[in-house]
Amino acid sequence: MVDLNQRKQLILQAIVEDYIRSNTPVGSRTISKKSGLGVSSATIRNEMADLEEMGYLIQPHVSAGRIPSDRAYRLYVDQLLREGMREEERESARSYFTSRVHDMEDVLSLCAQTLSELTRYTALVLTPRQSDLKVAALHLIPVGEATALLIIVTDTGMVRETTLRVSDRLNADSLFAISRMLTEKLRDLSLRQVQDMLYGYAAHGGADARVLSGIAELAGQIEKQTDTDRITVGGAHNILHYPEYADVARARAFMDTLERKESLLNLMRPQEGVAVRIGYEIGMKELQDCAVITAPYHMGRGHVGAIGVIGPTRMDYARVMDTLDLVSRELSAILSL
């Protein structure tokens, strides 16, 4: 596959990097001067003709320079990449994560924003699947009369709440007692088990049927959380900075694609380490001019999610990959306490 001699590789690398920077077709003269190879533009032209024949370069029209193909980006990512972040950038990126509370949901939505700010592209965050979560605790807290706040805490530290009407005979103390009892009964059961169990009880009637069915319902809502709710998008407007999207219709099409979260789910399927998909590799024709880079993160006891960045194929791969690697580590560290 790598049938490229050293010089061709250097030329290709120079072209890719120049194009990533400038977004204009790269001419032979430019490369002759900047590559440092010390050969004339004519020589570069010959090499470029070869590279085009091999499928690494594309000529938009006869009298323009060349632009890299998906295949060129792929080679670039696999073999030609340099370090993408300077140490002080790394440091400042880390600092985003140090001083914050670690409430899982906040962290994740903050993460989408942070990633988009750090990379200047659009960020995607996939939260771990929640159907196999277990109950860690359950609390009923009085608010107003005859209403209580029901809180379910899962083993991942996720908190969900809803308000319930309860019998007005239940005061703070009895709610406290019920909470304790329920927590003991339901701890370590999966959400599904909780539902099954409680719908059974509730059917028998009794004083706190309302509470029990309320719990079952909330558990059901958490569990049935559709997969599409697991996707968060951050900084979609960042693409407006790139001339690829100077045409509003394109920008709108891109944003519309981001709205259809089902399709994003496929992009975000967690993989081993930082994964890059370029153009046609994504397998969605509405994203064929985009690249998607993802990285997994972990959340204690095997729950796994993913973070990612999406942008034009002309992406600053080195920087984005470094950033994702760093952020996914920080995230895993924070979420595992």
Place this chain on the structure above:
Amino acid sequence: MVDLNQRKQLILQAIVEDYIRSNTPVGSRTISKKSGLGVSSATIRNEMADLEEMGYLIQPHVSAGRIPSDRAYRLYVDQLLREGMREEERESARSYFTSRVHDMEDVLSLCAQTLSELTRYTALVLTPRQSDLKVAALHLIPVGEATALLIIVTDTGMVRETTLRVSDRLNADSLFAISRMLTEKLRDLSLRQVQDMLYGYAAHGGADARVLSGIAELAGQIEKQTDTDRITVGGAHNILHYPEYADVARARAFMDTLERKESLLNLMRPQEGVAVRIGYEIGMKELQDCAVITAPYHMGRGHVGAIGVIGPTRMDYARVMDTLDLVSRELSAILSL
């Protein structure tokens, strides 16, 4: 102020509505045919010349039709508005709110999304100020060894959590006991009082100093929640549908403005009922081509927030105002249980 005879009003109304629909300068012929007044275009031209002199219409150039000025929109909103939503639209808008859990934060972020979908403009949501919140309950829940999840519930039913390291001598039972004691001690105190009180205790040292200072810290974070965190923006990409923003630079400028939340705070200061600000009335030159419509919502015991919509001055005022009115009512109803 309303020195317009009936015919001028009708003509102005026709112009505004045509322009809202078409976004092209409206000519006299169009109005002559569509207004139903049965007068010729020449007559309309005379009237339009008058309206222009009075500051209601603007002529982009000599040979174009007229477009409404901010002043025209103001008159339109104050006096010429018709019903904006059909009954079935109302019904479908309401249905957005019925079947959902009422977790305050979910409801509000969902609301931003819903509003932007309903109106096709950009939605803004301002959450009530949190500095004067009171503690309703406090819970410590074991997760893993020597770590616990701390949850603070406020009197508005808002829930905030963070993870803490705790002494490993504290098991589930003792955490439960501590929670109960703390809840009793701290209930109905303001977040500020809680901080003052606990920093005092924690300074004395003792076994659960870590817990106490953790609570103080979280209370501090909730309280010090910067005002800018109170703003949520939804559907910013909707503006890409409007030809006013066909130029990407404009779209980007708009989105950048939305990022600067401090300035949005001014726009969202809750007012009595549905409030409309048009163009120059907004008082921000980067939004001088926009209109902002807001409505307040209530959240039990006097906490008040606001929802709003922002878009080009050529906005479908009737529909948006109706929608905001409806949504703010629904929201208040849900949030007050």
Place this chain on the structure above:
DNA sequence: GTTAGCACTCACCTTTAGCGAGTGCTAACA
């Protein structure tokens, strides 16, 4: 007060022409 008629304006679209960055090819050179 209303309307038909008319000269006039000017944004918008299309066409045309010129520029220049960049190419491929050829022939000469090391």
Place this chain on the structure above:
DNA sequence: TGTTAGCACTCGCTAAAGGTGAGTGCTAAC
């Protein structure tokens, strides 16, 4: 055999030029 200078050629881009038509203001008649 690889490299390079030279040159004719291509073609997207920009600016200028011309034509079109929607819409106007004004005048004079009804």
